[in-house]
Amino acid sequence: xxxxxxxxxxxxxxxxxxxxxxxxxxxxxxxxxxxxxxxxxxxxxxxxxxxxxxxxxxxxxxxxxxxxxxxxxxxxxxxxxxxxxxxxxxxxxxxxxxxxxxxxxxxxxxxxxxxxxxxxxxxxxxxxxxxxxxxxxxxxxxxxxxxxxxxxxxxxxxxxxxxxxxxxxxxxxxxxxxxxxxxxxxxxxxxxxxxxxxxxxxxxxxxxxxxxxxxxxxxxxxxxxxxxxxxxxxxxxxxxxxxxxxxxxxxxxxxxxxxxxxxxxxxxxxxxxxxxxxxxxxxxxxxxxxxxxxxxxxxxxxxxxxxxxxxxxxxxxxxxxxxxxxxx
Numbered sequence: 001x002x003x004x005x006x007x008x009x010x011x012x013x014x015x016x017x018x019x020x021x022x023x024x025x026x027x028x029x030x031x032x033x034x035x036x037x038x039x040x041x042x043x044x045x046x047x048x049x050x051x052x053x054x055x056x057x058x059x060x061x062x063x064x065x066x067x068x069x070x071x072x073x074x075x076x077x078x079x080x081x082x083x084x085x086x087x088x089x090x091x092x093x094x095x096x097x098x099x100x101x102x103x104x105x106x107x108x109x110x111x112x113x114x115x116x117x118x119x120x121x122x123x124x125x126x127x128x129x130x131x132x133x134x135x136x137x138x139x140x141x142x143x144x145x146x147x148x149x150x151x152x153x154x155x156x157x158x159x160x161x162x163x164x165x166x167x168x169x170x171x172x173x174x175x176x177x178x179x180x181x182x183x184x185x186x187x188x189x190x191x192x193x194x195x196x197x198x199x200x201x202x203x204x205x206x207x208x209x210x211x212x213x214x215x216x217x218x219x220x221x222x223x224x225x226x227x228x229x230x231x232x233x234x235x236x237x238x239x240x241x242x243x244x245x246x247x248x249x250x251x252x253x254x255x256x257x258x259x260x261x262x263x264x265x266x267x268x269x270x271x272x273x274x275x276x277x278x279x280x281x282x283x284x285x286x287x288x289x290x291x292x293x294x295x296x297x298x299x300x301x302x303x304x305x306x307x308x309x310x311x312x313x314x315x316x317x318x319x320x321x322x323x324x325x326x327x328x
Contacts, residue, residue, distance in 0.1 A: 014042060014043040014044070014315065014318055014319060014322065015043060016322035016325060017042075017043060017044050017045045017318050017319075017321075017322050018043055018044070018045040018078060019045065020045060020288065020298070020321075020322060020325050021045040021046045021084060021293075021294075021295060021296060021297050021298055022044065022045050022046060022257070022288075022298050022299075022318050022321050022322055023039055023042075023044035023045055023046035023047045023048070023084070023297065023298070023299050023300070023318065024039075024042075024044060024047065024048070024299055024300040024301075024302075024314045024317070024318065025047075025048040025049070025050075025088065025299055025300065025301050026038050026039055026047055026048070026049065026314075028049050028050055028051070031066070031069060032049070032051065032066055032069070032070045032120070033069045033070050033072070033073035035047055035049045036070065036073040036074055036077070036079055036085075037073055039079065040073075040077050040078075040079070042312075042314065042315060042318070044318065045078060045084060045297075046084045046085070046086075046297035046298055046299050047079065047084065047085055047086075047297075047299065048085075048086045048087065048088055048126070048254070048297070048299040048301075049085065049086075049087055049088075049122075050087065050088060051087050051113065051116040051117065051120065051122070052090070052112075052113070052116065054088070054089070054090040054091055054092070055090070055091075055092070056090075056092075057090075057092060057105050057108075057109055058108075058109075058112070059112060059116070062116055062119055062120075067119050067120060070120050071120075071121065074121075082121040082122060082123055083123060083295070083297075084297050085121075085122050085123075085124075085297070086122065086123075086124040086125070086126055086183070086217075086253070086254045086297050086299065087113065087116075087117050087120075087122050087124070087125045087126065088125070088126045088127075089109075089110055089113045089125055089126065089127045090109050090110075090113065091128070092105075092106070092109060093106045093109050093110050093113075093127065093128075093130075094106050094130045094131055095107065095110065095127075095129070095130045095163065095164045095167040095168065096129065096130030096131055096132050096133075096160035096161070096163045096164045096167075096194055097130065097131075097133065097163070098132070098133055098135030098159075098160075098163070099133075103163070103167065106130075106167070107167050107170055107171060110127065110167075110171055110182075111171050111174055111175065113125055114171065114175055114178060114180050114182070115175070117180040118175075118178050118179065118180050122180060123179060123180055123181065123253075124180065124181055124183050124215060124217075124253045124254055124297075125180055125181070125182055125183065126183045126185050126217045126254055126256075127182050127183065127184060127185065128184075128185050128187060128193065128195065129161075129164055129184050129185070129187065129193070129194045129195035129200065129201070129204060130160060130163070130164050130193070130194055130195075131160070131191055131192045131193045131194065132156045132157055132159060132160025132163075132192045132194060133160075133192050134156050134192055135156065135159065135160070136155045136156045136159045137155070137156070138154060138155060138156040140191070140192055141192075143190075143267065146227055146265050146267070147189040147196050147197065147226050147227045147265070147267065149196075149197050149198075149226070149227055149228065151197075152199075153197075153199075153200065153203065156192070157194060157200070158203075160192075160194050161194060161200060161203045161204055161207065162207060164194070164204050165204050165207035165208045168182065168204070168208050168214070169208055169209050169210075172208070172209065172210050172213055178213075181213050181214060181215045181253060182213065182214055182215070183214075183215040183216055183217040183253045183254045184201050184204060184205075184214065184215070184216055184217065185216075185217040185218075185219055185222070185256070186198070186201070186216070186217070186218055186219050186222045186223055186226065187219075187222050187226065187269070188221075188222045188225040188226050188262070188266075188267045188268060188269045189226050189227075189267045190267050190268065190269055196222075196226040196227075196267070197226075197246075198242065198243050198246040198247045199246045199247065201216050201247045202246055202247040202248070205247075205251070214251070215251050215252065215253035215254070216247060216248075216251050216252045216253065216254075217252070217253065217254040217255065217256060218243070218252055218254075218255050218256070218287070219255075219256035219258060219301075220255070220256065220257050220258055220259070220260075220279055220283060220284065220287060221256070221258035221259060221260040221262075221269070221270075221271050221272075221277070221279065222256075222269065223239065223283075224260045224264060224278070224279045224283065225260050225262045225263075225264070225265065225266050225267060225268055225269065225270075226265070226267065227264070227265035227267075228242070229264075230279065230280065230282060230283035230286070231264075231280055231282065231283075232282050233282045233285065233286065235282070236280075236282045236283045236285070236286035236287075237286055239283075239286075240286055240287070240290060244292075249290075249292040249293075250292065252292065252293065252296055253296065253297075254296065254297050254299070255287060255293060255296055255297070255298045255299070256299060256300075256301050257274070257284065257287065257288075257298050257299065257300055257321055258271040258272070258274075258277075258300065258301050258302055259271065259272040259273060259274050259275065259276060259277025259278070259279050259302070260272055260277045260278050260279050261277055261278070262278070263278060264278065271301055271302050271303070272302070273302050273303065273307075273313060273316070273317055274300075274302070274317045274320040274321055275320050281324070284321065284324045285324045288321060288324040288325045289324070289325060298321065300314060300317050300318065300321070302314075302317050
């Protein structure tokens, strides 16, 4: 294990991360403020957190002292106004579920997450759109079947997208006046997951009654594994232009910057360290340098632990991302 001074020395070289809003998903084990404290010590410019145990349907309510400590940790730092902080909701949530009981639990779980974010002053909560589970009679695709990114939603998919929108509307009605937005994340399209096509996200946003409360999260690994060609500078640029045309870059409120262990169009959600996967430099340069993302949190979701040189992998990956922001 690397010593704390070695980590601090490495962190001191990460000033570009502050400027470029680059950071990582950091642990809140022990206390919510732990993630803020670590982000500050690493000189990160963004951070993503779980506000609760994401493996439990019903979280313990936030204590007043937890909320106060979280706000105190942010005071006087880059995270003071909250814009560089995002949460990720529970992986249990499926707002497209056709099962009434599961859908009710998913809605309650998502509502609780937004309530926590509002108390903590976290303006964006990332959420996977959901899985339709072939409830309308279609057959599940085989794992090797590619996504058809140009096709309109199938009956199963459209019904699932409508269930998501109705679920969000119900949550929004319960949480009138809340400022926190749900950021729907791009997915690989594994199983029956929705959101692999950019137009899926737009369909949900168009269907909800209060679209201004819906944002997007682009995951670089997921876009690549879903089958969008980002192999060259021109193709990476074209993919972002396509997202803008089909969903809208102006609505992107968070970016997950992950490399992909899975092959192109594999529909596999397997994150790799930056530069050690298959996404390619062109894709990271296009994302890191796009003017629309200048003040959008860009967070890693890569494996923790120490890199071969002894530095924390989060520091190594963040430095690699910062290097893509240069002029060369």
